[in-house]
Structure formats: structure tokens, C-alpha cells
Amino acid sequence: MADEKMEMGEVGASLMSSDVKPPPAKPTNRFDRVFQPCLGELVGTTFFVFIGCVSVIENVESTGRLQPALVHGLAIAALVACMAEISGSHFNPPFTLAIYLCGGMQLNMVAPYLACQLLGGVLGAAMAKAMTSRENFIKAHGAAFTVLQPDAEIGGALFGEVAMTCLITMVLLLGAFNAKTKNPMVPFMVGGTVILTILAGGDVSGTCMNPARAFGPAVVSNYWTYHWIYWVGPIAGGVVAAALVRLLLGDKKMRIILK
Template sequence: MSLSRDTFGNRAKEQDELEKKLSSFEKYIQSTFAEFIGTALFTFVACLAVSSRDVLSIAFAEGLCIALLCAAFVNISGGHFNPALSFAAAICGAINPILAVLYFVAQTCGAMVGASFVKAVILGDSYHILKGGANQFRGLGVPYDPYDSFHHLNVTPVTAIVVEAILSCLIFTVYLQANIDKKSRSSMGPMAYGFALIVAIISGFHVSGGSFNPARSFGPAVPSGYWDQHYIYWAGPYVGALVSGVMYRLILGDGKKRLIMRD
């Protein structure tokens, strides 16, 4: 009788250990790999889309790609593919700080891999003309196309940071409410995330270059060597992430996540 109890106890203990290992694998390894591969695919699509030299084409390519990838991975990693968004999610309590750091490493490495594949398929002068698909600051009279005088906007890098911050806040707020919040999240959350990115790119492309994602900007900057005003694409999105995360944590979040009048 005691032998059978010991056997049952050992099996239960082994089952608990297996479940813990599986939980750790899914929480850290599987989710981090999902962010790596998702960011690599997104960056590849985003950088290739720049070859169209058309804002609508770029916006829809990036927005629809992020929506599809988010739909595929939202239940595995959250479907961020953006270190600034992961920062906002950490502020909200949706992911822990350790996971946010792992996501940051995975996303930046994934972006470099995706951008490197772009360099492999677009050769010679064509690659350098496109600057590898890197985001380009359009202000100070710098046009997207030298023949397009309409877009000679007189804006400064500070203005571009403000635009990146505001539009990043828009994207991240939509993501948090549509994908994390228990009251308002829905199966359309990934699509809402994608369309928010489309709106932001169309609005901000001719000012800042329309990044809203430090990894998407960092990835192509490495193989192309194009670092002009690169700080814009870190400062703006992280400010937007801070604002959206704090708003959610204090006021907009559900009863368990918000800090004011919580359940």
C-alpha cells in the first residue's frame, strides 16, 4: 500500500516538474522565438515595400503584415514585434520585465536578420539608393523623391520626435485596448493593430519617415550603414510607449491592471 502511494507521489511530482518545464518553455523560449521570427518577417516586408516609393503601398504592406503576424502569434507572445510596444506592455503588467528584455533582444536581432535578407535580394546601386529600406527623416526640406517638391516640409528633428511619439501612442493605445484589456479586447485586435499602423504611416511618413518601431529602423540601418537622425526612431516611440502605458495603467486598464480604483 505504501509502495503504491510512493509510486503515485513520484508520478505526481514528475508531472508537476514536466508542467513547470513546459510552462517555462512556452512563457520564455517559445514566445521569444515568436517575437524573433515575427520581427524578422515584418522587417523584411517593410524594407522591401520601400522599393515601391509609394506611401500607400508602404503603409498597407506594413500594416497588413503586422496584422497577420499578430493574429498568428498573439496567443503565443502577444504579437508585438516592436520593442517600444513591449515596453508599454511591461508598464501595463501584461508581460514581466525579464520577458520584455528577452523580447528586446529577439526583436532587434530579428530585425537585423530580416533587413540582411533584403540586402541579399536587392543588389548593387538599387540597394544603396533605397538605403536598404531604412527610415528617412523628411524634414529640413529633404524630399522623399527629388522630383516631388510638394513634400519639402520644413520640420526639425524635434518635430519628428513629437510626431513619432504621438502616432506611436496612437498605435500602442489601440493595441493595448484591443488585445490586452479584458473589457475591450476582441478577435479583431490584431487587425486593429495593423490598421492603426497604416493610419500612422500615412500621417507621419513625409515628416519622420513613419517608423514607430525602433527595431524596424535599427534592422536596416546596420547592413545599409544609414544612421542619419536615427535617434528619432528610438526617442519618439519610447516616449509614446511611456505615455500609452501610463495612461492604461492609471486610468484605461481593466480592474485588475489599473492602479486607480482597482478591483
């Protein structure tokens, strides 16, 4: 009996040993690694731009900026939450560039993501045009950004796009990728930041912060006035945010200097 107990004890010890490792996970197929994430970006950006454009085209004047701010913020929060495990929920070229610069994705996925986001912007704007009345669509220039009029406003609008995109990108990077500050509430953090930036700067530049959100309506409505601001400003803001996280705000693993 003593021998049997010793043998059973040895078996029990081996089962509880840390040397026993679970079988390795099966490698994901090409659809899961490449095509599904791209489809997630396409679908997510399409519906974000669609909902955002409709909220501007059909905006009730008495609500001012509140209606578009809430719609954009709540839409991005919901889409980020449900698509995060599929594509990472970028839906924005500056986000993709900043995430790549911070080591959050591979280089070979950057161009497909950007293409899907821009295509999604066009599809979303086309859906908004199909849904809304012709009169309201023309009045809002298809939800393309028309807030800028005199040349004197360009400097303030460009700075606003840089600063506000930097803020929201920094929230995303610190909330989703930096181990020291990672937070499961990041979808609602990003959505809340969208709301407050639109409320704060909507009358200055329209608070785009997303070239795909600007590109789609510009294509569908053929409205290109000052369109370059909504590329230069957000991309610069995303790069500045990535630099801040990589150089100063990130944890030791994220920082590339001052470790």
C-alpha cells in the same frame, strides 16, 4: 428498487456537482515558457522588417506612401494573428515595455524579448538586402529612414513618432489586455492603425514607431543620420500610452488609481 434509485440519484448529483474539478493542467516546460516565445519574437520581427524594407526599397513611385503603408499594415496584422498564442506578437520594443508596465508580462522576459526583436530587425534588413538590387538598396539607404534632412524638421518628426507610437500602443493595450475593451479583432485593429499612421505621417518622420524596424536597416546600410529619433520617440510614445491606460483608460483591474 427505491433504494437503487436513491443511490443512482446520489451518483448523478455528485457527477453534476460544481465541486468536481477537472485535473490540473500540466506545467509547461522551459521551452514553451521561455525559448519558444523568444523564437516567436525573433521570427516575427525578422519577417516584418524584411517585408517592410522590401516594400520601401522596391516602392513604385506612382503609389507614393500607399504601397509601404499597406504592406506594413497587412504584414503586422497577419503576423500578430498567427503568433499571438506563441509570444504575444510584440515585434516592437515599445510594445514590450508598455505591456510590461501594464502587467502583461514578467520582468525576466523583457530583456530577452528586446534582444530578439533587435536581432530580428538586423536579420530582416539583411534578407531585404539579399533580395533587392544593389542600386535600389543604396538609393533607399537599405530602407533606413532618410526622410529627415534639415535640422528644422527634427522637432516635428520627434513629436510625430511620440504621438503615432502612443496611438498604436494604446490600440494594442486596450484591444488585447484591458478586459473592458478586449477585442478579438486586435490584429487587424493594429494593422489598420499602422496603415493610417504611415499614410498620415510618412512624409514627416517616415512613421517608424518601432526601434527594431529602424535599427536593422541602419546596421545593414550603415546609415545613422537622426537615428536617435526612432528610439526616443517610439519609446516615449509607448510609455505615454501605458500611463494613459494604467491611470485613466483601463478598467478597475488595470488602473492603479481612481478605482
